[in-house]
Amino acid sequence: MSRKFWNWVKNEDDTRTLYLEGAIAEETWYGDEITPKQFKSELFNGNGDITIWINSPGGDVFCASQIYNMLMDYKGKVTVKIDGIAASAASVIAMAGEEVLISPTGLIMIHNPMTMAFGDTEEMQKAIAMLSEVKESIINAYEIKTGLSRVKLSNFMDSETWFNAKKAVELGFADNILFSEQNKDSVESQAITFSNMAITNSLLSKFKSTIIKDVGTPYEVLNKRLDLLKY
Template sequence: MKKFWNWVKNEDGRTLHLDGVIAEESWFGDEVTPKQFKSELNNDGGNITVWINSPGGDVFAASQIYNMLMDYKGDVTVKIDGIAASAASVIAMAGGEVHMSPVSMMMIHNPMTIAFGDTAEMKKAIQMLSEVKESIINAYELKTGLSRTKLSHMMDDESWFNSKKAVELGFADAIMFQEESNQDSSDEGVIYNKMAVVNSFLHKLPQKKTGTDITVLDKRLDLLKF
């Protein structure tokens, strides 16, 4: 049976690597695979680190993994080193701490399906997709604290987040390989940087305060309005 996960145990604890498409061949309609994953997850204790690099896949398989990780007794740290898109982003929400590589990406969008049949069957498919979307929003809302309306609009737009944007929105908690002091960019820091640029610019201007100089100064300062 094909698995898209891989466990590695070392002196630092257990590490789980989730690579590739979720539900590729083995998850869809397979009740054995989720059981095996749960068995391997609970085969040992301690805190675990989950590395994710996946474009997504089957949302129900992702939901099972999410639930298993949320229910796990130890601490779960998620690290995204490539991409956590679609269903994989749902799994990422199970991390007590979610860390993203500076060059990684996260993507959320509406669930999709293939339907066949008459009008009644199409309506059933639409209703099912609507309920699945609400269940996915539950996971995003729990992690980010964002409103359901905002999350819904983000999914409608198929939103892509780099690591900084993901941290800003609450989908992630930190950016890997950065010092803790650099993780939080406050408004005060931004204002200070702007003032530093302006002050440096002013020191380079002629000290003569003629009417012409003031006009030039006003025009140049307009260029500094970011």
């Protein structure tokens, strides 16, 4: 079972708050029956409106997809508040919010999914095809929330695009800026820099902890590849 990356808090008014912090499903989610069931059980263990605070660099794309679907299916109002960063897979989860609010200093980042592939040219082509389909599934979530064209969203992902609070609201990834009533004129666009090294290190760390030999049935090889899929 993966280390728990979420924490539920019950508030005095019977609403609940979910904190998503750090890497999403840092160790495993795909193929693990316990972790998804535990998250779902905790989500549906109560009712009423929920607030989700997100500060995460991303992680497991399948985990993000399942959490997104669970939240979309939840009967109460889901409010997302991005207080730090909602990057990569975490940005997909954020799109499940009926209302998405972002801190004046918050950031959203979207990019193409990535994985590690092993084998001959046929295996590499399969990996490329898989990544293309995963990308299309991610665009679905962005398109529903923002109303932007798939071409524009695809270009944003190709370029690994970062959005500050104002840009996120302008493009529809967020609905409003936190504390904006108190600080209407204080939010400035922020210049940011980012290195792919953070994502590369994350993949390498995952690779080091997983000894993979490209042997076995095609199903086994596929499972190994899916386990390395990152977004």
